[in-house]
Amino acid sequence: MQDYELIVIGSGPSGRRAAVQAAKLGKSVLVIEKTSRLGGVSVHTGTIPSKTLRETVLNLTGWRERGFYGLAYRVKQDIAAGDLTIRLTKTLDHEVEGLKHQFIRNHVHMMHGAARFLDSHSLEVTLDAGEIQLVRGQRIVIAVGTRPYRPDSVPFNGTTVVDSDGIINLQKLPNSLAVIGAGVIGVEYATIFSALDVRVTLIEPRDSFLDFIDRELLAEFVHQLRDRGVTFRLGDPVETINMEHGQPIVMLAGGRRVRAEMVLYTAGRVGNVEALELDRCGLAVDNRGRITVDPTTYQTAVPHIYATGDVIGFPSLASTSMEQGRIAACHAFGENVPPPPRFFPYGIYSVPEISTVGMTEEEVRSRHIPYETGVARFRETSRGHIMGLQGGLLKMIVSLKTRKLLGVHIVGEGATELVHIGQAVLNLHGTLDYFLENTFNYPTLAEAYKIAALDAWNRMTPRVAGREEAEIENAEQADAAE
Numbered sequence: 001m002q003d004y005e006l007i008v009i010g011s012g013p014s015g016r017r018a019a020v021q022a023a024k025l026g027k028s029v030l031v032i033e034k035t036s037r038l039g040g041v042s043v044h045t046g047t048i049p050s051k052t053l054r055e056t057v058l059n060l061t062g063w064r065e066r067g068f069y070g071l072a073y074r075v076k077q078d079i080a081a082g083d084l085t086i087r088l089t090k091t092l093d094h095e096v097e098g099l100k101h102q103f104i105r106n107h108v109h110m111m112h113g114a115a116r117f118l119d120s121h122s123l124e125v126t127l128d129a130g131e132i133q134l135v136r137g138q139r140i141v142i143a144v145g146t147r148p149y150r151p152d153s154v155p156f157n158g159t160t161v162v163d164s165d166g167i168i169n170l171q172k173l174p175n176s177l178a179v180i181g182a183g184v185i186g187v188e189y190a191t192i193f194s195a196l197d198v199r200v201t202l203i204e205p206r207d208s209f210l211d212f213i214d215r216e217l218l219a220e221f222v223h224q225l226r227d228r229g230v231t232f233r234l235g236d237p238v239e240t241i242n243m244e245h246g247q248p249i250v251m252l253a254g255g256r257r258v259r260a261e262m263v264l265y266t267a268g269r270v271g272n273v274e275a276l277e278l279d280r281c282g283l284a285v286d287n288r289g290r291i292t293v294d295p296t297t298y299q300t301a302v303p304h305i306y307a308t309g310d311v312i313g314f315p316s317l318a319s320t321s322m323e324q325g326r327i328a329a330c331h332a333f334g335e336n337v338p339p340p341p342r343f344f345p346y347g348i349y350s351v352p353e354i355s356t357v358g359m360t361e362e363e364v365r366s367r368h369i370p371y372e373t374g375v376a377r378f379r380e381t382s383r384g385h386i387m388g389l390q391g392g393l394l395k396m397i398v399s400l401k402t403r404k405l406l407g408v409h410i411v412g413e414g415a416t417e418l419v420h421i422g423q424a425v426l427n428l429h430g431t432l433d434y435f436l437e438n439t440f441n442y443p444t445l446a447e448a449y450k451i452a453a454l455d456a457w458n459r460m461t462p463r464v465a466g467r468e469e470a471e472i473e474n475a476e477q478a479d480a481a482e
């Protein structure tokens with residue numbers, strides 16, 4: 001039995017970071033990955049494929065140029081499914097190659113096979129060819145991620161009823177799409193397909209969706225989507241999905257029938273834990289296959305076993321998973337790492353994109369923090385004019401008492417990049433004055449920060465009160481002089 005100082009199960013973002021971090025600390029590391037290619041959901045079915053698809057759609061449709069050349073502008077007429085997948089294959093190859101190279105450079109051993117626990121230190125790995133290998137780890141990181149939730153009642157067939165794994169192997173572009181579940185995945189794909197002129201219906205059992213997004217921002221987002229024909233069916237759970245003449249029909253509890261050429265089912269995900277036989281190492285999971293950890297160290301109930309990434313639940317992002325992996329590996333080998341800053345950004349790669357960091361206006365209000373907001377529309381910026389942007393806004397929230405930045409919320413082109421300026425100011429406990437005092441490159445979309453800050457400043461009571469007092473004083477002096 002081969003012995004390692006660290007064994008990582010799963011090669012997604014958190015497993016990869018944990019492995020490389022431990023190797024950098026000079027430890028012997030093995031990564032076990034059950035599929036034939038490294039990278040996990042992030043590279044093969046999740047983050048990278050969906051973002052590559054989005055980029056291809058925006059390029060081929062000429063989406064970004066329509067502000068100038070009109071709604072009928074297309075870079076390519078008659079976009080077919082094949083046009084969307086070409087770029088994907090290349091991007092994924094680059095990612096896998098980069099990852100493999102990183103493991104080799106850092107002397108991380110790799111084993112392709114499914115792992116299961118024998119006891120809290122030993123694992124059995126069934127290799128691709130069916131051969132069994134036993135390995136032992138002084139410390140173990142479980143980074144097995146999740147898979148789409150697929151209830152038996154949904155007639156998945158890989159062509160007209162698919163989940164988020166199936167949609168990237170699209171053989172034919174549908175004319176219409178019903179997306180069930182308006183979480184981040186559902187919203188991203190709904191808007192990407194809508195940009196391809198596919199008629200989209202977004203179905204969600206709850207009355208609201210994306211509840212962690214600032215309501216004012218979401219209202220702007222929904223307005224833009226309605227404007228281009230996306231239908232929302234909120235607060236109406238799905239009763240059945242039946243096939244009629246080869247086409248799926250979604251029956252909603254409220255009595256509506258939604259007919260679409262394709263159904264995309266995106267109602268959450270479940271942990272890949274069954275095959276691990278966690279009971280053999282003394283661990284348990286919840287009803288969605290999630291493992292409970294110490295939120296600062298990522299240790300499970302068994303201290304030398306860590307769990308990171310989507311298998312521990314919220315926030316289930318590639319970005320946060322990577323940090324969790326790094327922190328777990330450092331903790332495992334006694335390296336001190338400061339805890340992650342309080343605020344991390346959310347990037348939703350819908351069309352248009354949304355990005356947000358810090359508190360929403362609803363959250364600030366519920367905490368009774370006196371606040372002011374400042375808003376800038378991208379069309380107020382010269383860069384926005386140059387780019388032909390019609391929509392897009394940046395909203396910042398600041399404390400009236402301390403002038404500290406409390407949150408930044410952006411919808412529109414470049415939102416997922418722009419948000420990092422707000423994130424830096426927020427996590428460095430900066431105030432509105434950062435934006436007022438600093439000069440920004442011109443013309444840029446980042447100028448929206450300046451405009452929003454000035455908007456907030458103009459409305460902040462002390463200054464207004466100050467101005468009123470000064471005006472009164474001036475008037476009184478003028479009166480006296482007369």
Ligand SMILES: Cc1cc2nc3c(=O)[nH]c(=O)nc-3n(C[C@H](O)[C@H](O)[C@H](O)COP(=O)(O)OP(=O)(O)OC[C@H]3O[C@@H](n4cnc5c(N)ncnc54)[C@H](O)[C@@H]3O)c2cc1C
Binds near residue numbers: 034046185272
């Ligand atoms: C459609 C979609 C879009 C997304 N977009 C974004 C985005 O834009 N930004 C973002 O930050 N996040 C995004 N995410 C989330 C992101 O992909 C995940 O947070 C991230 O992949 C989780 O990483 P992980 O380390 O938990 O492992 P995963 O990426 O889930 O990988 C786990 C790996 O473990 C392997 N494994 C499982 N069981 C075993 C076993 N028994 N033995 C050996 N190996 C095993 C699996 O084969 C897999 O390779 C998206 C997710 C999806 C589904």
Ligand SMILES: NC(=O)c1ccc[n+]([C@@H]2O[C@H](COP(=O)([O-])OP(=O)(O)OC[C@H]3O[C@@H](n4cnc5c(N)ncnc54)[C@H](O)[C@@H]3O)[C@@H](O)[C@H]2O)c1
Binds near residue numbers: 181188203209267315
């Ligand atoms: N850009 C990004 O950062 C990004 C992109 C995609 C996914 N992700 C991550 O992936 C994770 C999973 O995303 P997701 O969208 O699958 O899950 P989710 O949990 O975010 O959303 C699932 C949605 O489906 C709804 N739902 C639940 N049960 C349902 C049912 N039976 N029928 C219909 N709808 C139902 C829920 O109310 C919810 O709105 C998220 O936590 C997210 O963090 C991130």
